[in-house]
Amino acid sequence: MKHSFLTKGKILLFLTLIFITGCDANATQQSSATSSSKKKEQIKQIEQIERKERKESLLAKAKVSAQQYDYQKAITLLKKSSILKDEDIQNAIGTYEKQKKNLVTWTDKSKIPHLFFHSLIVDPSKAFDGDDMTQGYQDYMVTINEFKNILNQLYEKGYVLVSIQDIAKLNKNGEMVYQTIKLPSNKKPLVLSQDDVSYYEYMKNDGFAKNLTLDTNGNVTNTYINRKGEVVQGAYDLVPIVDHFVDKHPDFSYKGAKGIIALTGYNGVLGYRTSESDYGPNSNKPNLNIKKDRLQAKKVADAMKQEGWKFASHTWGHLNAEKVSLNLFKEDTSKWKQEVEPIVGRTDIIIFAFGSDIGDWRQYSNNKYHYLKSQGFDYYANVDASKITWSQLGTHYFRQARINVDGLRMREALVGENEVLKHFFDVKLVFDSSRPKAKTLIH
Template sequence: MANHLYVRSTRETRSRLHSVLLLSLAAALVLASIVLFLIARNQQSAEIAQADFETALEAEDYDKALEIYREVQANAVQPLQSGQVENPYQKTLAELESLLSGRLEAIENQLFQGQSLADADQAFILGLGELSSLRLSRFVRDLSRSYLMGETEYKILSLAIEQLADLPNLKDSIQPLSNEYASWPDLKPAFIAADQMLLQQQWYEAFAAWSELAQTAGSGTFVQDFARQKLESCKTAMYQPLLDAALDLMDQNRAVTAYGQLQQLQAVFPGDRAVEAAVEECSQQIPRKLVTFRGAIEHLVIKPLIVDPATAFDGDPYAAAAFDTMLTTLEFARVLDALYANGYILVDQTRLMTGAGERFALDLPEGKKPLVLVLEGLNYFATRRETGNCWDLQLDEAGYVCGVWPGPDGDLIIRREAEAIGILDAFVEAHPDFSFDGAKGLITLSGYEGVFGLVTDPDQLDDKNRALAALGYPELVLGPADYEANHTKVMEITRTLQRTGWQIGTSTYGMINLQNASLEQVESDWAKWQAQIEPLTGPVKALSFPNGAVLLADDPRRQFLQSQGIRVFSGLGATPYIVRNDNTVYTDKVQVSGFSLAHPGLYRLERFFEASLVIDQEARSLFNG
């Protein structure tokens, strides 16, 4: 009996479970059907809404179109229903916006081309209320900015504003422009000029220009807001390059210049932590006490150094020139020791003037006397091989500028101490107080036979090979790849020099006697400089008159050179001489050479050093002239 009751109970339980499962399945099917129905209905409703919207637009029933758009927009942001993968109204909304965008773009194109809008277009704009007003307001503002930047004609801007300003849905946003834009032609040149300054990375000039425009009284809200936007863009663009440049100057031991630049930057970005930290660090590197120097600013000039006295003084036709016009490497090193002991300090020639060409007072460490050092003739003509000089310059593995010359066995020797550049660089490393603000000297180049001993143009190769042949050396055979390689080497050397305190100047392209050259010859010579040398060295501001053949300030040939950017002209003389005239500076340089060492009284060298203590007696004893 018990077993019978247990079996019946189990069967009843299973039966009930089966019924529940069937009912659950049926309910699920019904629910799924409902969901699918709702999804299908939503999809169909969305498609119907799109069709109705298009119909309303075609019928110019913009109230209806706007009603449909708003309804679709509201549905598009509703959460997904159970079982939905995507909201069909979102796709429909995108389609509606595409239709509107196409029509509005066509209207914008008409306005941009200076065309009048048809009544139907104006009705479309008005009928769509905020849908058209937001976009067209933005279009007119963009057009206004474009005009101020010189990219759109005034008549196009004027016609666009006139047609849209009175439409009720655009009046609030465009009417203010209508009241202001008549004054914009007077402001347009200033906007264009400020933008050009920014493009040319004239950072502070651009900052000042945008600041002034942002505060121009009576210019209107739009102009001031636009100028403020450009001002912020300018600040964003200028911040990192100027900060990096100042930090780079600090790395080059040019703390005085860096400090001035950081103070300028701090005025634009007060409270900026990175700038404040750089100012604090830089202030620790500048001399503690500077005094204004008001005396003469001395200039010394030397030619390439003799690194191989045996070759220089071997009795050939070039030995006398080497003996009289050049120093040995030892003599130059002794000159530096004496100058340092006598309180001289190297300064950049650019410190002789401001941007306008005016000389300004030099603030130097107390007790120091300023000195500008000029190196001439580092082109290394073929004849330099006979006067015991280096044959060319190159960078060694450590990145130092080195002289290159053949040893007794014919193998090339590469040494930093073979030329004045490396000797002075090493001296300043050992005696940093010999250089004010990282200054080294001015290197004046020509283009005759090459640059730094490297032929960079076919025009130079002809002269180089004629000179080599006359001396019994094999001629050079160079192709485009060789010229390109030499371009790269010269630019790398130049960048290294400029980063380490050296400046580049010119002695004209062909080392021509400017007093004997016609204006046409001077112009032709300069054209060669600009075509062949300037792309490698950058623009120059200093010219050393070859052989001291000076041109007076009113000479048309000098005025031409001044028009090409030359601001410092220098000749030769035994006494310090500086005169400012017509945005230029003229100076005299004292030659330091074998001849001047032998006749120190003629050059008044005693104010610099004792000549007898400088002369390299061992090397000069080889000369039998």
């Protein structure tokens, strides 16, 4: 989150200095030596305050890095300081060097879980109103209250958000190799992602946020239209909720990692109708503000990346990668790169829609893989909720299975059909009472 401030002390000193300067110009009886002395003293005080503020800002930045287990970054930041000899700086360096030694290497990189969500329901009364969309929302979405409760339980269980690139990376020879993740002994890594963050047109008036946008301070937030029809801004979906949670609990993030946002393109991205194919001047439903929307969407995406979010392709048209032909797959990928990539930037992650995949459990070797690899995709994700973790370190790629956290999976947990979620949170304590038949399922 971005913050800006100017201390009252500094303002007061500047005003005093200006006042004295003005008085000196008019007080002809005051000696120039006295005036000069006072100005020097005021300047000295201002410099001392500025030095103190620089130190406090530096220590605050280093503290956040240390809280997020990046002790080396904190130490390096402090050692590069022009006030290195300061006692507080030296004490902080010593503390972080000791804490760094207490970190433990996460040994089994193949056993890191990945949870994913869809758009969060803000107003259950609108989502579960009995129309033809209700069942889909019950099955595939969670409410804001459910998500916030899940976050708290994940944190209490010691989970820490990591990026998929923290797990494995390509080396200089183009081979995918595991990376070193070091955490306290009571912490464990977790990957988080959210699918379809486009705020599709079909969700309008159904109790969801309208888009992701920036507030007056440049922070990522949501636009939401409440029951009164008022347009308001706030944390009405996963991204700003996680941002706020990490602000409050920096130790929930490993080196600033947040999550992966998987995007289609056919209905635009992040709540903006940016698709030239569907909203360009030659389409059936042209968006007269398409250039402005693209610009705004890019600003939001850039701000999200600064906050630790990654973007992934979810295919342009939300295709089933297993079933479509290679030619259609190529056309779709080309559209994604033409319409989505300019907004969110290049990505090396593809998260398959419908939980599909381009191969079975064996190492990738088919034409679809070779095509995607040629397009710069090194990370692949499917869906498998039959176990807590599954991943595969290929020679030139990394593949990870995700667990869907939604109404379907939670209902299965409540009736004992699938208990994978119990490793992450207590479904009974999370399940929203506003869901249809909630009381029956919980009891």
